[in-house]
Amino acid sequence: MTPRPPKTRILVVDDQPLIVEEMCEFLESNGFACIPSYSSRQAIDLFNEDPSIALVVCDLLMPGFDGIELIQKLKQYSKKHRVFDAVLLSAQGEKQDLVRALREGFSDYHQKPVNPDSLLQTLKKLEEKQTESATHNQSTDALSRRLQGLINSISDIHSDIKKTHPTRVKNTKSSSNTEQADYKNFLFSKLSPRQLQAAHLVSEGKTNYEIACDMGITPNTVKLYISQILNLTGASNRTQLALALKSHGLSL
Numbered sequence: 001m002t003p004r005p006p007k008t009r010i011l012v013v014d015d016q017p018l019i020v021e022e023m024c025e026f027l028e029s030n031g032f033a034c035i036p037s038y039s040s041r042q043a044i045d046l047f048n049e050d051p052s053i054a055l056v057v058c059d060l061l062m063p064g065f066d067g068i069e070l071i072q073k074l075k076q077y078s079k080k081h082r083v084f085d086a087v088l089l090s091a092q093g094e095k096q097d098l099v100r101a102l103r104e105g106f107s108d109y110h111q112k113p114v115n116p117d118s119l120l121q122t123l124k125k126l127e128e129k130q131t132e133s134a135t136h137n138q139s140t141d142a143l144s145r146r147l148q149g150l151i152n153s154i155s156d157i158h159s160d161i162k163k164t165h166p167t168r169v170k171n172t173k174s175s176s177n178t179e180q181a182d183y184k185n186f187l188f189s190k191l192s193p194r195q196l197q198a199a200h201l202v203s204e205g206k207t208n209y210e211i212a213c214d215m216g217i218t219p220n221t222v223k224l225y226i227s228q229i230l231n232l233t234g235a236s237n238r239t240q241l242a243l244a245l246k247s248h249g250l251s252l
Helices: 017-028 040-049 067-078 095-103 116-164 175-182 193-203 208-215 219-233 238-248
Strands: 009-013 033-037 053-059 085-090 108-111
Touching: 009 017, 009 040, 017 033, 017 116, 033 040, 040 053, 040 067, 053 067, 053 116, 067 085, 067 095, 085 095, 085 116, 095 108, 095 219, 108 116, 193 208, 193 219, 193 238, 208 219, 219 238
Parallel strands: 009 033, 009 053, 053 085, 085 108
Antiparallel strands: none
């Protein structure tokens, strides 16, 4: 019998206990494992104590650290050794707060009162993305090991040839691959990975709704992403953005 995959653990943070309890009950009834937290400082302790937490859902306005500052702190503690996704909840929905949140790496936001089904779909999308990423990383690691083995074999052969013909062996390098790997357009280097992903989906001619489905976010979040991208790149519309991406040969 195939073992059931472990439940994704979600840290739910809000200074209103009733909201936390209701949200945890709903998410747990839909297959997630929830860790309740009633303050940002408590959330930091819980996050550090449990390395299996993969998703964080937090309110914007809280005593101490607000939701955005909380995620900044969690990133500082986790650094690059731990990956997690965060979703912001906001009763106000002020555009400047939402833009600030997206810049800090929030995957999505939902306005209070939260639609439970909409939040559930967002979290499932993020869970799927993390699963796909983990599978990809495992495949990449396996391929890297195989390539390293091949490189070692070639090195051994090269060493044997050098011993046999020491004056005829030349070390050749390909500069073109290095140049291509190092090349990055200045304007597009300003974009975050999620913004660059959205830009490429725009260049494929996808609608905001299609982009929202592909990225696991809401159409409103897509609109904010595109507004930021056009502002950062200087493109005046989606067509100019698509042409710029293709002309510079940038890929994900």
